[in-house]
Amino acid sequence: MKKFISFLIATNLSAFAGGMGELAIVESYFNSFANKVLNDSDFDIKIANFPAINIYERNDSYLIEIEVSGISKDEIEIELVENSILKISGEKKSRENEKLISAEGFFGEFEKSFSLPTNVKTSSIAVEYKNGILFISIEKSKESNSRVIPIN
Numbered sequence: 001m002k003k004f005i006s007f008l009i010a011t012n013l014s015a016f017a018g019g020m021g022e023l024a025i026v027e028s029y030f031n032s033f034a035n036k037v038l039n040d041s042d043f044d045i046k047i048a049n050f051p052a053i054n055i056y057e058r059n060d061s062y063l064i065e066i067e068v069s070g071i072s073k074d075e076i077e078i079e080l081v082e083n084s085i086l087k088i089s090g091e092k093k094s095r096e097n098e099k100l101i102s103a104e105g106f107f108g109e110f111e112k113s114f115s116l117p118t119n120v121k122t123s124s125i126a127v128e129y130k131n132g133i134l135f136i137s138i139e140k141s142k143e144s145n146s147r148v149i150p151i152n
Helices: 004-010 019-039
Strands: 051-057 062-065 074-081 085-092 108-115 126-130 133-137
Touching: 085 133
Parallel strands: none
Antiparallel strands: 051 062, 062 133, 074 085, 085 108, 126 133
């Protein structure tokens, strides 16, 4: 079962979803399933056309490591949405005037959004691009951004 799930994750489901509502719905359900079964972190992960990614939890921070070989840092955009969602997007362009006969990587536009845990300092987000790998570091905060609201 794990091999099958790994295959589904590696398969680019979103490439087929353009204009096809049924497949977009299936992808949405699969994302939900993958988060419940495969994801034991505080991050809500969407599975789509995206480079390989690793997320590490340290004592005082999180480290997101994304393999973006063949993509310049100018072709990658990182956005913090509503101070709680980290959105990473970009494009890996295919080679022009060459016929591709075998491919294990991906080409095209990509996007991934992470719902950040409540215990992070979004002001501390730091990004480094080195040797085809994007490193995103986010410090943990001592306090949670959530609070209990009393009922009057």
